[in-house]
C-alpha cells in the first residue's frame with residue numbers, strides 16, 4: 584500500500600465543480616484585488632470564528648508581521664514566543680526589528696511552557712506571540728493572566744489552528760489578534776499563498792486594513808507606512824468554498840487521530856490535552872528516539888512522513904546572532920530531535936491508518 588503524507592488531489596476531486604465555477608466567476612468578473620469575494624470571505628470567516636473582524640492578507644507570515652506592527656511593536660522591543668515553531672513566527676518579530684525571546688516547550692502539549700514566560704519578561708517586552716502547534720491551542724488562560732499582569736499584548740499564531748477550540752472559543756479569537764495561514768496544505772488552504780488576521784478591536788481592524796494596502800485611506804492618500812499584502816479574489820473565492828467543509832474535515836482528522844492513538848502501541852509520545860480543548864489535528868506528531876531510522880523504514884514501506892520541525896528557532900543559523908546555544912531549551916530540542924509527523928488528511932481511509940499503525944508497531 585502507498586500512503587502519501589498528504590494528498591490534495593483527493594480533496595479536489597470532491598469539490599472540483601464548486602471550486603472551478605468559483606474561480607471562473609472571478610475571472611468572468613475581471614476584478615482581482617480587494618473586491619466582492621474577499622469581502623464575502625472576510626464576513627464568512629468572521630462568523631465562523633465568532634469574532635468581530637477579519638482582514639485578509641497575502642500569507643500567514645505577512646499576517647504575523649502586520650499583527651505585531653499594528654500593536655506598535657518596533658525596533659528594540661522584545662516578543663516572547665516558543666522556540667519550537669516554524670521560522671515565520673520568529674521572522675514576524677525580527678522583520679520589524681524586534682527581538683524574539685524564546686521559551687521552552689511543555690512536554691505534554693508541545694506548546695509554549697507558560698510557566699516559564701514570566702521570568703523572560705523585561706522592560707522591553709511588548710507582546711507574547713504564542714503558537715498553537717499542530718492545531719493544539721496553547722494554555723491561553725495562563726498566557727492572558729500573565730499578559731494582563733504585565734500589560735503585554737497577546738498574538739496567537741493560529742496558522743495551524745483553523746477551527747481548533749479552547750474552552751468553546753475558536754483559536755485565534757482569544758488574544759488581541761489571531762493570525763491564520765491559508766497555505767495550501769493547511770486545514771483551510773488556498774490555491775496559492777493567503778492568510779488572515781482576526782480581532783475584536785475596531786481600532787486594530789482599521790489600522791490593519793490600512794497597513795495591508797499601502798497605508799492608503801483614499802486613492803493616493805497615505806496615512807500609515809503600509810505595504811502591499813492582500814488576499815486576492817481568486818484565493819478568496821476558493822477559500823469561500825472550502826470554509827463550508829472545514830468543520831467536517833476537522834472531524835475526520837479527529838477520527839484519524841483517535842485511530843492512531845488506539846492503534847499505536849503505548850511506547851509513543853504524542854501531544855496530550857484536556858477535555859476543554861479541541862484540536863483540528865493539522866499534524867499528528869509522535870516522538871521516537873530513532874526518528875530518522877523510523878522515517879526511512881516507513882518510506883520503504885510506502886508511507887510518507889515529514890519532520891515538523893528538525894531545528895528549533897534558537898538553533899537556526901538565521902538566529903545565531905541572538906546568542907542561544909544547544910541545551911538552552913531541552914524539551915524543545917528533544918521534540919525537534921525525535922518528532923515525526925504521520926500522514927494526516929481527512930481523506931485517509933481506515934485501511935490506510937491501520938496499515939500505518941501496523942508498520943510502526945512492528946518497527
Ligand SMILES: *Cc1c(COP(=O)(O)O)cnc(C)c1O
Nearest residue numbers: 642643644669671742743764766
Ligand atoms: C504555515 C505557518 C506560518 C506561515 O504561514 P505562511 O502562510 O506560509 O506564510 C506561520 N506560523 C506557523 C506556525 C505556520 O504553521
